[in-house]
Amino acid sequence: MNLIDIPVKTLDKPTGMANAVMNELSDHLKRLADDGETNIVDLMSLPMTEADINELADMLGVGEVKATISSIGTSSIRETAYRGIWWVTHYGDDEQVLSELIEITQVPDILITHMDEIRHSAQAMATVN
Amino acid sequence: MTPEENNETTETLGQNLIGNGVSRRTFLKFCSTVASAMALPPTAATAMAETLSKATRQSVIWLSFQECTGCTESITRSHKPTLESLIFDFVSLDYHHTLQAASGDAAEHAREEAQKAHKGKYILIVDGAIPVKDDGVYSTIAGITNLQMLKDVAADAAAIVSVGSCAAFGGLPKADPNPTGAVAVSDIIKDKPIINIPGCPPIPVVMTGVLAHVLTFGIPELDSHGRPVAFFGESIHDRCYRRPFYDRGLFAKAFDDEGARKGWCLFEVGCKGPTTHNACATVKWNNGTSFPIQSGHGCIGCSEPDFWDAGSFYKALSTGSMNPGEWATDALLAGAAVGVASGILNKASKSKAEKNHKPVTLEDMGGKNE
Ligand code: SF4
Numbered sequence: 001m002n003l004i005d006i007p008v009k010t011l012d013k014p015t016g017m018a019n020a021v022m023n024e025l026s027d028h029l030k031r032l033a034d035d036g037e038t039n040i041v042d043l044m045s046l047p048m049t050e051a052d053i054n055e056l057a058d059m060l061g062v063g064e065v066k067a068t069i070s071s072i073g074t075s076s077i078r079e080t081a082y083r084g085i086w087w088v089t090h091y092g093d094d095e096q097v098l099s100e101l102i103e104i105t106q107v108p109d110i111l112i113t114h115m116d117e118i119r120h121s122a123q124a125m126a127t128v129n
Numbered sequence: 130m131t132p133e134e135n136n137e138t139t140e141t142l143g144q145n146l147i148g149n150g151v152s153r154r155t156f157l158k159f160c161s162t163v164a165s166a167m168a169l170p171p172t173a174a175t176a177m178a179e180t181l182s183k184a185t186r187q188s189v190i191w192l193s194f195q196e197c198t199g200c201t202e203s204i205t206r207s208h209k210p211t212l213e214s215l216i217f218d219f220v221s222l223d224y225h226h227t228l229q230a231a232s233g234d235a236a237e238h239a240r241e242e243a244q245k246a247h248k249g250k251y252i253l254i255v256d257g258a259i260p261v262k263d264d265g266v267y268s269t270i271a272g273i274t275n276l277q278m279l280k281d282v283a284a285d286a287a288a289i290v291s292v293g294s295c296a297a298f299g300g301l302p303k304a305d306p307n308p309t310g311a312v313a314v315s316d317i318i319k320d321k322p323i324i325n326i327p328g329c330p331p332i333p334v335v336m337t338g339v340l341a342h343v344l345t346f347g348i349p350e351l352d353s354h355g356r357p358v359a360f361f362g363e364s365i366h367d368r369c370y371r372r373p374f375y376d377r378g379l380f381a382k383a384f385d386d387e388g389a390r391k392g393w394c395l396f397e398v399g400c401k402g403p404t405t406h407n408a409c410a411t412v413k414w415n416n417g418t419s420f421p422i423q424s425g426h427g428c429i430g431c432s433e434p435d436f437w438d439a440g441s442f443y444k445a446l447s448t449g450s451m452n453p454g455e456w457a458t459d460a461l462l463a464g465a466a467v468g469v470a471s472g473i474l475n476k477a478s479k480s481k482a483e484k485n486h487k488p489v490t491l492e493d494m495g496g497k498n499e
Contacts, residue, residue, distance in 0.1 A: 042165045044411060047368060071155035072215075090158050096417035098158075099165040109175050110161070114153040116143055116182070 017048045018055040021102075025060075025085060028104040032084055038105040044097075053100075060085060060102075067111060073098070077108055142219055143182030151218060156182065159215050163338040166412055167349070167359035180345040181219060187344050188247040189254060190240060190282055191225035194275040195268050195302040195311055196257030200293040201227050203330035204337070216337040219344065223251070226270065237271045244285055252343065253286035255279065255314050258295040258302040262310025279317060288322045288348060289314060292336055294431060297325035297355070304437035315355060322348055325355035329431035332412050335360045354434065356406065365402035365428045368410035371395065389425065399443040400427030407432040 021041065028039040043053065061081025069075040073091040080087055086103040088110070140148075146156060157178045164174040193201070204216075205228070222228065223243035224236070231239055243251060257275070260267040265276030273281075283289060291314045294300035302311035315323050326339055339357050342349045349357040366372065374380070374394040381388035382397055394400070402410075405428050409420040421428055427443075430436040 042168070044165055045168050047370075049370070069154050069158075071152050071158060075154075075158055090162060092417070098162045098417070101161065101165065110154055110157050117147065117153050120147050 012049050012051045014051045014055045015049060017046060017052040018059055021046065021048075021056055022059055025082075025102060025104065029082060029084055032104050032106075038103070040104070041102040043100040043102060057087070060087065069110065075110065077111060140185065141183055142186055145186060146182070146218065149218060151215065153178070153182075155215070160341070162334065163341045166334050166408070167338045167342060167357075169342075169359070173346075177341065177345045181341070184344065186219065186221040188243055188251040189220045189222050190243055190251055190286070191222060191228075191254040191256070192275075192278060192282060193226060194255065194257030194259050194279070194296070195309065196293065196295050197301075198227060199330040200256040200336075201225075204333050216340055220252075220340070223247075233271075240282070244282060248285045250287050251285070252340075253282055253289045254292055255289060255296040256292045258299050258311035258313065259317060260302065260309035260311050261317070262308075267309035276317065279314065283314075283318045283321055286321060288324065288343065289318060290339065290343070291315065291323060291325045291327075291355075293331055294327040294329045294436070297327040298434040300329065301437055303435070323355055324348060324351065324357060326360075327354075327356060327432040327434075328407060329436075331432070332360075332408055332414065334412055335408055352406070356432075360408045361406040361432065363406065365405045365407060365410050365422070366400075369402055369422055370410070371422060384425065395422060395425075395427040397445045398427055399441065399445055401430030401433075401436075401439070401442075401446065402428040403446060405430040405433055 021043075024041060028037075028041070031037040031039070043056075048056075063079035063081050063083065065077075065079040067077040069077070073093045073095070075088065075090045078087045079085070084104060084106065086105065086108050088099075088101045088103055088108055090098040090100075092098045143153075146153075157174060160177040160181070161174040163169075164177060167173075169177075224240040226232075226236060229236060229239070259265065259275045259279055261276055265274035268275045270278060291297040295302055295311075296314050299307075299311050299313045299316075302309060303313075313325075315325070324339060324343070326336055328335070335357075338360065339349060342357070342359075349359055352358050352361055354361075366375070369375075371392065371394045374392070375396055379388065379391075379393040380397040381393045381395055383389065384398060389395075389398075396403070400422065402422065409428070410422070413420045413423070429442045430439060433439070
C-alpha cells in the first residue's frame with residue numbers, strides 16, 4: 001500500500017464563522033460610510049475552514065473591480081458586491097496564500113502608486129527624453 | 130540610475146529598494162504579510178512600510194555557535210526570492226559566517242569593523258547554544274571561544290535576537306547529559322534586551338516578522354520566556370484544525386488506526402500541541418503547505434524550553450503525573466484565556482517533563498498498539 005492510498009481526510013463543513021465575519025464587516029462598512037474610517041479584517045487570523053471562506057465569498061458576492069499585482073507571486077484585489085469591501089489575497093512565488101484580507105476602504109493602499117516611485121519614474125523619464 | 134546609489138551611507142531603505150528593483154507594492158505586500166502574521170492593528174502595514182522606507186539600513190551581526198545551520202536554512206531555504214528572504218535587503222548583514230563571501234581573517238575583520246562603526250546601534254542575532262564547560266573550549270571560531278565572542282559582540286549591541294531553540298533555551302546541545310555545558314544566550318548576557326525566537330528551526334516569517342518589528346516599532350511584547358507574544362501567545366492546540374475532534378473526545382490511538390485515517394486528534398499518540406506555543410498551526414511550513422499535525426504527526430513541542438528532555442514524542446501528555454481529566458480542563462482553560470492559563474500550564478508541563486524524562490524506545494514509536 002502506498003502513502004497516497006491512505007485516505008486521510010478531515011471534515012470541511014461551514015462552522016458559522018462566515019456569518020460572524022459578515023456582522024463585523026457590516027459594522028465596519030457603516031463606520032466607513034459615516035466617518036470614513038477604514039478597517040482591515042485578517043481572515044488568516046480567524047479559525048476559518050475552507051468551507052467557511054467559500055461561504056463568506058458567496059455572501060459577499062462579486063463587484064466590478066478586479067486587479068492583479070505581479071511582485072514575488074501575485075496579489076489579487078477584488079471589490080465585492082458591497083462597494084467599499086475589498087477581498088485582497090497575497091500569493092507567494094509558489095501560489096501559496098500569504099495573507100488574505102478583507103479591506104473596508106475606498107481603495108486598498110496597495111493599488112495606489114507611491115509618491116517616491118512616481119518621483120523616481122519622473123526622473124528616469126526625463127533622462128530618457 | 131539614481132544619484133543615491135553612489136551614496137551607501139546616507140541612503141534610506143526606500144531609496145535602496147528602488148535602486149534594487151524592489152517595488153513599493155512588493156514592500157507593502159511584505160509588510161502586510163508580516164503585520165497579518167503578527168496580528169498587528171490594521172494600519173500597521175502601511176505605517177511599517179513608511180517607517181522602514183525612511184530609515185537607513187540597520188547593521189546586523191549574526192553569530193552562529195553550537196548549531197546545525199537549520200535556522201539559517203529555514204530563513205534562506207528557497208532559491209527563488211521569497212517574501213521572507215527580502216529581509217536581507219532591508220538590513221545590512223555585516224557578518225554571517227555561513228552567508229558571507231569573506232572567510233578567515235577578512236571575515237573576522239569585517240565583524241570587528243562593523244562593531245566599531247555601529248557601536249551601540251547594531252542588532253546581534255545569535256543561533257546556536259554556547260558551551261561554557263572548561264572555559265568554553267568545545268566550540269571556537271578563529272580561535273575565539275563562542276563564550277568570549279558572544280560577550281565581546283553583545284557588549285556594544287543595541288539588542289539581541291536569539292534565533293532557534295538552541296540560542297533561546299540551549300536546545301539540543303543542552304539536552305541531557307549536556308557534555309559541553311551548553312547554555313542559552315540569556316544565561317550569559319544579562320544587561321541587554323533579548324528577544325527569543327525559538328523553534329527547531331523557527332518559522333521563516335516569524336524570524337522576518339520579528340526583525341521587521343524591531344526595525345520599525347522596536348522590541349515587540351514578550352512572554353515570560355522572552356518570546357514575542359504575537360507569534361507565541363497561543364498554543365498549537367488553540368489554533369489546531371483537529372481541535373473539534375479533541376473537544377468531542379475523538380482520538381487516533383495509533384498512526385494506522387481508523388481515527389488516524391479520519392484525521393482525528395493526535396493527543397493520545399503524543400501530540401504536545403497543548404503545551405507548545407508557536408505559530409505553526411496558522412502560518413504553517415514549506416510556503417504554507419502544511420504543518421506536522423496536518424501531515425499526521427503530533428507536535429513535538431520544539432519551541433518550548435528543554436523539549437528534548439521532555440520525554441517521548443509519542444507518549445500522551447496525560448500519562449504520567451497528571452490524569453487526563455486534569456489535562457483536558459487545563460488545555461481548555463489555556464484556549465479560553467491564553468495569557469494566564471497557558472503560563473500556569475507551561476510551568477506545570479515543564480516540571481512534569483523534568484520529572485518524566487525517559488529515553489524513546491521502539492515501543493513508544495508504535496503508539497498504544499504495542
Ligand atoms: S492535541 Fe494536538 S492534534 Fe489534538 S487538537 Fe490539540 S494540537 Fe491538535
